[in-house]
Structure formats: structure tokens, C-alpha cells
Amino acid sequence: MSLMLQLAKRSIKFKIMFIAVACTSITLFIFLFISIGYQFLDERTRIEKETSGLAAILADRTVAAIQFQDNELAENNLEVLSHIQSVVSGCIIDLHGNLIATYQRDITDFTCQGHALRGEGESHTLISVQQPITLDESIIGTIFIYSDLIVLSETLQRQSLVSFLLVLLAIGFSILLASKLQGVISNPIKTQIEAITSIKDFSSFSNTLEVTGSDEISNLGHAFNKMLERLRDYGEMLYKSEQDYKELSQNLQEIMDHSPAVIYVKSINGQYLFINQKYLEIFQLNKEDVIGYTDFDILPYETALKVTKNDEMVASSRVPHELEEHIPRDNGVNVYISEKFPLFSHSGEVRAVCGISTDITDRLAQEEQLRRTQKMDALGKLTGGVAHDFNNLLGIISGYVSILELSHPELSSITTKLAATCDRGKKLTSRLLSFSKSRAMEVCTCNLNDILKNNHEMLQKAVTVSVTINLELADDLWLCDIDIADAEDAILNLVLNAAFATDGCGTIVLRTQNITANNNKVVLNESLAKTGSVLLEVVDNGCGMTDDIKQQLFEPFFTTKGQQGTGLGLSQVYGFVKRSYGDITVDSIPEKGTSFKLLFPKSNHYSDTENSPSAELMNSDVNNKGSILIVDDEPELTEILIEILSESGYNVSGCGNVKDALELLADNQYDLVISDIIMPGESGIDLANFISSNYPNTKVQLVSGYTFQKLEQTQLINKSISVMKKPYKISDLLSQISLHLNS
Secondary structure (H helix, E strand, O other), X not given: OHHHHHHHOOOHHHHHHHXXXXXXXXXXXXXXXXXXXXXXXXXXXXXXXXXXXXXXXXXXXXXXXXXXXXXXXXXXXXXXXXXXXXXXXXXXXXXXXXXXXXXXXXXXXXXXXHXXXXXXXXXXXXXXXXXXXXXXXXXXXXXXXXXXXXXXXXXXXXXXXXXXXXXXXXHHHHHHHHHHHOHHHHHHHHHHXXXXXXXXXXXXXXXXXXXXXXXHHHHHHHHHHHHHHHHHHHHHHHHHHHHHHHXXXXXXXXXXXXXXXXXXXXXXXXXXXXXXXXXXXXXXXXXXXXXXXXXXXXXXXXXXXXXXXXXXXXHHHOOXXXXXXXXXXXXXXXXXXXXXXXXXXXXXXXXXXXXXXXXXXXXXXXXXXXXXXXXXXXXXXXXXXXXXXXXXXXXXXXXXXXXXXXXXXXXXXXXXXXXHHHHHHHHHHHHHHHHOOOOOOOEEEEOHHHHHHHHHHHHHHHHOOOEEEEEEOOOOOOXXXXXXXXXXXXXXXXXXXXXXXXXXXXXXXXXXXXEOOOOOOOOOOHHHHXXXXXXXXXXXXXXXOOHHHHHHOOOOOOOOOHHHOOOOHHHHHHHHHHHOOOEEEEEEEOOOEEEXXXXXXXXXXXXXXXXXXXXXXXXXXXXXXXXXXXXXOXXXXXXXXXXHHHHOOOEEEEEOOHHHHHHHHHHOXXXXXXEEOOOOOOOHHHHHHHHHHHOOOXXXXXEXXXXXXXXXXXXXXXXXXXXXXXXXXXXXXXXXXXXXXXX
């Protein structure tokens, strides 16, 4: 066995030579052994036959010597044995065992005494022949002849030595011949081995073997070439598939890297096997910091524990799951919707879990903002409806106040307070309509100092007594053209924000100042510096804010108040300033305080309050004659208008809807129709269009508690028809009626 193992480690050349020499040697040795053995047996048989024939002749000649007891004759007969080289001894014994004659060759110590011991004394080198001596078919004695095979053995040894030398010579010749002829077998095999070992990649498959002959090795070469052809085809297919796979993998990687969602694959043990670029961007990590690691190496322990339990649930259930996961980040906790599903091996076992996580934090915030906006919108609609009804009530009260002013001058102190109260109610409804977006912007020329003084008490109550509001108002402050209601809302928003920044205990300063071209450090808009501007500054000593917060300050729905804020206040302030052609700046130092500076262009007009209509118009020298129709769905307001206008000298009728108005118009001739716009059934717009088409000599005056912008969306045939806003003063209405009837 060890020889075979050692032979297996040798080269094929050695193996071929070994096999050739071994076969030759074994064959020659077997042939030599058989040849010598056959020669030995043949020679021994010849000697036995020769000795047996001689013994038979001597037995015939020795009959007389035994019969007559002639020992000398017997000795003479045995002398014949000396002529036979192989015979070494012989003897004649009578019937009684007496030795008659003996023969012994000098070269041996063998004696005829051995006939009594021929069984023990026989050697493999002696041949014993026993021949009975008979007379008349009766045995009278026995001749023993012994032949020695030593000479034969020596001869055979010499022949064996010569044969062995010849065998050695033959072996040497076979070695020489085998070393020369082994190349016929080993060289093609070595060539094939070299060709096989030279194959390193697909390009080596073109190196085919040159095959000659038709033996088994040649057949092996042909088979090898065919194998190379198939491997080359398979290699080309595999190479193409590999390139396609690389391209597909690259495309998939690029697709997943450009995905806005986080995509990852984890092993059953929780180790990351794949991540896309979005994952690295979110956690600001490198790929080598994630692949092979678990969530416990990346996320806080509690978060990693929850995420790992989700992964285990997906793997154990073997079905996809949509999960909401909260992941801490530098800017807070983000909410992700994770679609997780198992990945299976060929055997059907779960080998990994894949997850696609989408950040829905902004979406949730937008949904919350949308809910707030919808709530605000619903509240605005409700507020608009309440303001409209409240305007009607104010109109009734204002009407009765006007009657008292005319009929009871002695009650002027009371009626003046009632009128002031109605004006305050009018401002309140104006704010409510502004909040509900049902009021158009009403720009007027005003003094910011007056607005701050009028609202100081209300602002102080809004922030409670723990926050002090100080006014630092400039003397001779320039006028500006702004919407007073919007300005009051903006001031209120800024003051409430300042109070929140002071944590309910601090000081707020409201400061005004004239800004000129020489004093324009706070002016960002150059045109404001050239023409002059009015500064309104709101300063607090609160917590201040960082630059990051300042950059987002005026964005809608951005708030630092959490659930307490809507994120709409400052965006409304910003919109108001820009609509007023002004500018706004913010200076803030964390832990020191914040300053909001609102800049408005200087006005070139006089204050609107200086030219307000006077109640004297009620008693002015005008022609108070004409027929008027009042159309309003508020009966009390209709009644008070009929009473006031009747006392003013007009012929007045009234109704509560368009249908009744059309009937009155068919039966009567009216100079002026005063109609509310929003009524049950057909609107005042429909009535105005009907009158313009059918009664061109009848004037129309529309009134409404809603914004003019809504009316601009309607189609009035007569574009000159004007609209008065409820609640209106009786003096304003009388002035407008006089303009219509005397034009």
C-alpha cells in the first residue's frame, strides 16, 4: 500500500517507466524460473530413466552372481556404474538382506550402509533407484543405485547466473527504451495538463490542443477541445450575464440611492447587509460604519430594542407588516412608516428582513396644520356669519341712536356714548370679518401713536399685569397709509409673542420714530430711506432666538410655542407690512431679547378723521323728496330705516325679499331702491340687475356686511352701482341718498 502511495506522488513519466520496467522484470523472472525449473525436471527425469535402465541391465547380469554367490562377479557388474557421471553409489543385496557387492564414487562419502536408512538419508539432491533381481519370476535380490544431482544443480546455477545477467541487461534496456518511448504517452498528457493549468479566465478557452492520431489519448484531447468549446460558450454567456447583473445591480443601487425612502436589509441576527444612500444621509454615517453592525450599535438602546422586536415579528410571521417607528435624530424624533417584509432562501427559510421606511414627520405636521387651518377656516366662517348678524344689530341700534339724537337733543350725552359704543362694535365686527377673511383691506391715513394709545389698555389686559407694556411715542410722528384693523392685529400678535418670550414676566416697549435719509440704520428698503418712513418697534427682554429660528420666523405654520401656537401670527404680520409697502426686520440675541421693527412709508395725505362726514348732513339744505324702497331680510332694521327716512321727508316703503320687492316695483314707481345683498332666495345683485334692465330711471344702492371682494366676483350689469358696508352711520346713508336723488 505504501508503495502505491509513493508511486501516486510520482510523475507520469516515472510511472510509465516503472510500469514498463516492472512488467519486463517480472515477465523475465517468471520466464527464467519456469525455464530453469523445466530444465531441472527434464534433466532429473532423464537421469532417472537412465539409472532405471542401467539398474534393469545390471539386475539381469547379477542373477548368476547371486545364484552362485559370486561376489566378485557382482562387484564387476557394479563397476559399470563408474561410467555414469551422475551415479555416486550402488549396491546389491540378496533376498536375506546380505550385501553382495557395493560401488562408491570417490568424490562422495556416501556408503551403501545407507540402504537401510534410505528413507532418512535421502536428500533432495539424490535420486534413488531400486531394481528387484528375479529368477523365474521370483525375487532373489535387489540392486540399489543412487544418482547425485549436484552436478545438475551446479550446471543450472551457472545457467541461472547467466540468465539473471541477461535479465538485468534486459531490464536496463527496457529502462532505456521506456525512457525514450514514454514520451509517446506522457508528452500528450503533459500537454493536456499544461493546457488545463493555463486556463485562468474565459479568454483562455480559445487555447485548444493540437491532436494527432486516434488512440485513447487523442480521444481525450478531442474531448478536451470540445469541453473547451462548451466552456467558452458558457463562459461568454456567464460573462454577459455577469455584466448584465453588474449593470442591473448598479441601476438598482442608483435607484435605491435616489429613493426618498430609507431602504435596508438585515440578517436574521439583525446585522445590516444593505443600506441605501438615504440611510447614510440621515444618520451621517459611512457605509463601513453600518454594514455588519446592528441597531444596538447605531440607535439608542430603547429605540433599537423596539426596532429589533419589529424585525423579529416580521421574520417569525413570514408576512409583510406596515409599522410606525419613532427614530431619534439631531433635530428631534422623526416618525417613519416602515414597510417590512421577509426575504426567503431557496429552501424557503427566512434569511433576511427588508425594510422601506418613509419619513412622515413633515406630513403629520402638515396634516396637523391642515386640521388647524380647517378649524380656523370653520371658525372664520362662523365668525363671518356672526359678524354679519351683529352688523345688522348694530345698524338697528345706530338707527335708534340717530332718532334719539334728532328727537331728544337733551339726551346728547347719552346718545354720544351710545354712538361711540356702536363705533366700537363696528370695529369689533371689522376685526371679526378680517379674521374670517370676509373683509377687504381698508387703507386710511392715520397716526400710529393714536392706534397705540387707543389699544394700550386692551394690550395690557391681554398680557396680564405681570408683563409691563411701556409706550415710547415720538412727538410729531408722521402719518402713514395702512389698514387700521390689520395694524391693530399685527401689534396684538407682536405683543403676545413678546409676552410669551418673557415667560409671562418681563417688559415690552412699543416705540415709534420718524426715519429720515440721515437716520436710516434700520431701513432695508432704499426707497423708504429717500421718502421717509415711520418706525414701529416692539422690544422685549425675553429669551431671544437663534439665527436658525430667525430664518423660519415668517413661514406659515412655523411656531416655537408647540401646541399653544398656530404659526400664523407672524406670517400675517409679514403679509400686512408687505401689503402696506413697508418692511420688517428682526434683531435678537439669545437670553437677551428681541426687537421687531416695522417700517411704513410716510403718507402725503391728511388724516381721514379730519375730513369725516358730519352729522350736520342730516340737517343740510338738500332736497329730501323722493320715493324709496328698502329691501332687507332684517325686519327691525327695515322698520328703523323707514321711520328715519320718513321723518327726513322721504316716501318710504319696505319688504324682506326680492320677490316682494318685484311686486312693489310693478305697482309703484320708486326713485331709489336700497337693498341688502345677502338675503334668502334671490340676492340683491339679482334685484339690481333686474332694475337696471327694466327700470333704468330707478337708482340702486346696495348694502352688505360682507367684503366688497365677494361682490367683485359677481356680475353687475350697471357697474356704477355702489355698495355701502354695514353697519353704516345714518348720516352717511342720508348723504348717499341725497347724492343719488339730487344727481
